[in-house]
Amino acid sequence: MKKFNAEKETKNIIRFIRHYYKKNNLIGAILGISGGKDSAVVAALMTKALGKENVIGVTLPCHSKSEDKNDAKLISDYYQFKLQNVDLTNVFDTFKEEITTLGDFKDGEFKNSDINLKPRLRMATVYYLAALYSAVMGKTYLVVGTSNKCELYVGYFTKGGDSVHDIAPIADYTVEEVIKIGEYLKVPGKVLYKKPSDGLSNQIDEEKLGIKYSEIEAYLEKDKNLDGEIAQRIEKLHHNNLHKFNIPTYRRKESI
């Protein structure tokens, strides 16, 4: 990776967050804590920027491993922000019951639907809590995004799920840079160096993508040593996922 000044970047991000909150008269931040590095680093940034009393983390298990919840607790204990738990397993199951009334489908046909339902239910829950705590406090809580630059470039997120948020502190930093910021903020190593996984597909991200994050980073840094086939694969993923960012919209030639 290129030279990276983690202290400078961290301070710039914190300044950006504080400035946006002050300008818009906001108070708090709420975010899902997955037990992975991105949400841990973002939670650390938000507590530094706003004070630990204004940050709420949420664990959102949905037929999930309890290990992830323990790692989320490790992070909230370390940075001393409030951690709420909303178990979405029953909500998911109730939803599935309604779907079975629609007709006969084969088991395999549900795979993509089920995988992407979870992040969408999580998004709905985090927004629910943000509006609830905003009502309680009489001042607005924002939902904080945790996507990094590598994931965003290849579209590795769920439209209408983790892509929906109100502020994006680490969207301009690659995976390796986010780790550097995490090291500067002393994010516990157990979480910071864990292999990224979506917790949905039983695969680690890099297996699922068929590309290493270090390769996406090399691509973004225009590293000439990167294998041409890998570069092509990254570009294809990027292209195929552009629709997640720009909704094709019919517009008249002469619009009023």
Place this chain on the structure above:
Amino acid sequence: MKKFNAEKETKNIIRFIRHYYKKNNLIGAILGISGGKDSAVVAALMTKALGKENVIGVTLPCHSKSEDKNDAKLISDYYQFKLQNVDLTNVFDTFKEEITTLGDFKDGEFKNSDINLKPRLRMATVYYLAALYSAVMGKTYLVVGTSNKCELYVGYFTKGGDSVHDIAPIADYTVEEVIKIGEYLKVPGKVLYKKPSDGLSNQIDEEKLGIKYSEIEAYLEKDKNLDGEIAQRIEKLHHNNLHKFNIPTYRRKESI
């Protein structure tokens, strides 16, 4: 309103839809049918563009009036597309049960949370079905958006709810223009001329917004006779809702 050629506009929209589907090798369209004019007009456009056999409408009641479901049936009968029903009442209630475990909140504090949860659950459901039917057919179904230009300008939609979709056929048309398109497509008058309501807040849209759609239209057409105070109010709503379109994102000065 300005001169408007409904036939020409309708044909252009249909051409746009067909072109996008062909270019991307897509097959079907799925959308929530609320019983209001926007989803009726969009469903009519999609059946004309793709054929009725490739359009699936969904009613998504959630503690809702059965009247809306009847009007949805009227539309699907008229245009002869398949109509599915997924009742989200139990899902909503199961979700609320989980939330009550978090602590004591006052009834009034849930108001905004509850109102916006419904369109988010609906979005998750429509995407669930889109992926399911895509798996069944081996070709992609898109989720179709039904927002019009007036609603979009003042941000009258739920972030992470009805704003999440894959193609937007009427986003460039005002309420009155959508009605003209609906008249050209012979959308049943009971639905086409119904007073728009979100079905969430027990208020019609214009009461809730404090502005008439005809006033937003006059504003967008730069009608000089529009009351200055109303213009200011529209501009304020527009400004306050810009964050729904552009997520504030920290970016480095020198990005890799």
